[in-house]
Structures are given as structure tokens and as C-alpha cells.
Amino acid sequence: MPINASENIWFNGKLIPWNDAKLHVMSHVVNYGSCVFEGMRCYQTEKGPAVFRLRDHIQRLMDSAKIYRMDTHYTVDELINATLDLVVANKVSPCYIRPIILRGYGTVGVDPTGSPIDVYIANYEWGKFLGGGDEGIDVCVSSWNRLAPNTMPTMSKAGANYMNSQLIRMEALSNGYSEGIALDVTGYVSEGPGENIFLVHKERLYTPPLANSVLPGITRNTVLHIAQDLGIPIHEQAIPRELLYLAEEVFFSGTAAEITSIRSVDKIPVGNGNPGTVTRAIRSEFYAIANGKTDDRHAWLTPVPMKQPVAV
Numbered sequence: 001m002p003i004n005a006s007e008n009i010w011f012n013g014k015l016i017p018w019n020d021a022k023l024h025v026m027s028h029v030v031n032y033g034s035c036v037f038e039g040m041r042c043y044q045t046e047k048g049p050a051v052f053r054l055r056d057h058i059q060r061l062m063d064s065a066k067i068y069r070m071d072t073h074y075t076v077d078e079l080i081n082a083t084l085d086l087v088v089a090n091k092v093s094p095c096y097i098r099p100i101i102l103r104g105y106g107t108v109g110v111d112p113t114g115s116p117i118d119v120y121i122a123n124y125e126w127g128k129f130l131g132g133g134d135e136g137i138d139v140c141v142s143s144w145n146r147l148a149p150n151t152m153p154t155m156s157k158a159g160a161n162y163m164n165s166q167l168i169r170m171e172a173l174s175n176g177y178s179e180g181i182a183l184d185v186t187g188y189v190s191e192g193p194g195e196n197i198f199l200v201h202k203e204r205l206y207t208p209p210l211a212n213s214v215l216p217g218i219t220r221n222t223v224l225h226i227a228q229d230l231g232i233p234i235h236e237q238a239i240p241r242e243l244l245y246l247a248e249e250v251f252f253s254g255t256a257a258e259i260t261s262i263r264s265v266d267k268i269p270v271g272n273g274n275p276g277t278v279t280r281a282i283r284s285e286f287y288a289i290a291n292g293k294t295d296d297r298h299a300w301l302t303p304v305p306m307k308q309p310v311a312v
């Protein structure tokens with residue numbers, strides 16, 4: 001997907017021109033993949049731009065960094081304010097926001113402790129991700145597993161984890177599918193390369209627990225709250241592969257994917273092949289909240305204090 005460049009990037013406390021956000025090839029991150037990052041969305045509501053679950057994303061960024069002992073010296077509040085300052089300065093909404101904490105240029109070798117920790121935040125225009133529209137997407141089970149426990153920590157949204165995601169996605173695309181679902185090493189359903197997964201079976205909602213090597217998705221948590229609000233029974237439990245074929249409904253959740261219905265898995269139609277009632281109910285509530293069309297009862301939107309109308 002091509003990037004629509006914005007004007008500025010936030011770098012270690014100041015705004016710099018987009019094209020000046022460059023790295024040395026001998027930076028630690030380039031050689032060893034040492035970075036953690038976030039992806040969040042700013043929606044365009046009737047009351048103006050608002051970032052969806054900003055605090056939760058920045059908290060997860062800090063959690064990801066903590067796992068890798070990357071101390072930024074910034075607080076959650078400082079990075080929240082930095083994100084808002086950037087969106088205001090770049091005047092792009094709706095947009096995608098990408099904060100990154102990385103180990104920069106300093107020393108060579110796997111030991112990361114001598115390399116500086118740099119923080120960047122970028123934002124740019126972005127629309128739909130997985131496509132599929134209302135009819136849903138066709139997915140396969142990948143031949144690649146998700147990261148095994150105690151190898152790469154899946155609770156950390158680390159750049160290096162996405163080497164695994166790339167294999168899953170490339171395999172799916174080359175076989176003509178929109179996306180691949182990875183199993184964990186024990187053979188239970190884990191998640192997509194950039195999305196969490198939900199199943200509806202006998203009017204109950206299922207999603208794998210964190211112990212099945214999933215990223216603790218912010219949208220996953222959003223879906224669980226919405227399902228609870230709608231009175232849908234929820235089970236966070238290990239899911240055998242074959243339940244993907246028996247479920248009446250299957251969908252992905254993620255910041256980029258939002259709520260994306262899955263209409264077939266390994267060419268087996270899910271239910272009657274159309275998005276089911278639970279998926280549709282959760283999706284419409286999700287969009288109503290994100291787009292500011294219903295009460296933000298969980299305080300998930302952070303308004304962006306724009307000084308002037310934005311170009312959309």
C-alpha cells in the first residue's frame with residue numbers, strides 16, 4: 001500500500017519534516033529488528049477528528065517497550081500529547097497514526113544497551129484496509145504457525161514479530177486468499193498476521209486467549225466490551241482449527257481491518273457465506289462509536305483540538 005506522506009513527523013520531542021526522518025543503515029533496528037510500534041486510527045466525527053482508544057494504544061506501546069527493556073523517558077501522557085500535536089500540525093483526518101520506539105545508531109552487536117532509544121510518531125491519510133466490503137473475505141489457514149511461547153513475546157507489538165506475519169500474508173496472497181489465519185504451535189487457532197479472530201458458534205462468541213500467542217488487540221478488547229453490552233455470551237478459550245469450519249460466523253478485528261467478516265476458510269463457506277447477525281451487530285456498534293454517531297459510553301474517543309477545518 002503506498003504511503004501518503006504528511007508534512008511532519010514527531011521525533012524525540014520535536015516536529016521534523018517528513019523527508020528528514022531518516023536512519024543510518026547501521027542502526028540497531030535495521031540489523032536486529034529492535035523496535036516496537038503502534039497503529040491507531042483517527043476518525044472524522046461530526047464534532048471533529050478523534051483518536052480511537054489513544055491512551056490504550058500508547059499504554060500498549062509502553063508495555064511493548066518494557067518487555068524489551070526500552071526506556072524512553074517519556075510518560076504515557078507526554079506521548080498522548082505528542083500524538084495530538086502531530087495530528088493538529090499535519091491537518092490530515094481521518095488518518096492512521098504510527099508511533100515507533102526503536103534502537104538507533106550507536107553500537108554494533110546483538111547487545112542493544114549501547115544504542116540510543118529514539119521515538120518517532122508519523123501520521124498519514126488511510127482508508128479501508130482489507131477490503132471485502134460487506135460481503136466478507138476468503139481466508140486460509142496458514143502453513144506458518146504463530147510465534148511459540150517463550151520465543152518472541154507476542155504481547156509486545158515488536159517489528160521483528162512481523163517477519164512471521166509477512167510469511168503468513170505472502171503465502172495467503174500467493175494462493176489467492178485475502179488473508180491467512182495462523183495456528184499456534186499446539187495447533188489451536190491463534191490470529192491473523194495483523195488481526196485478532198472471533199468465531200460465533202451456537203450464539204456464543206469465541207476468541208483465543210492471550211496464551212495462544214495473540215497480540216492483546218485493542219479492537220479485540222473493544223469487541224469484547226461491545227459484545228458484553230449487547231448481552232452476547234463470550235468465551236476466551238482455545239479454539240480447535242475445525243471450529244473455524246463449523247462456526248456460523250467468523251470475523252477479524254484490528255485497527256486496520258476494523259471488523260472484517262470472513263465468508264470462507266480454506267474454501268469452506270462460513271455459515272451461509274454472508275456476514276451473520278452477531279458480526280453485523282458488533283460491527284455497526286463499533287462504527288457508531290468510532291464515528292461519534294452514538295454515545296461514547298466507554299470514553300474511547302480522544303478529540304483532536306484542531307485549530308481549523310481539516311482537508312479530508
Ligand code: PMP
Pocket residue numbers: 039165191192193194195196214215216217218219220253254255256
Ligand atoms: N494481531 C496482530 C499481530 C496485529 O498486528 C494487530 C494489529 N495491531 C492485531 C492483532 C489487532 O490489534 P489492534 O486491534 O490493537 O489493532
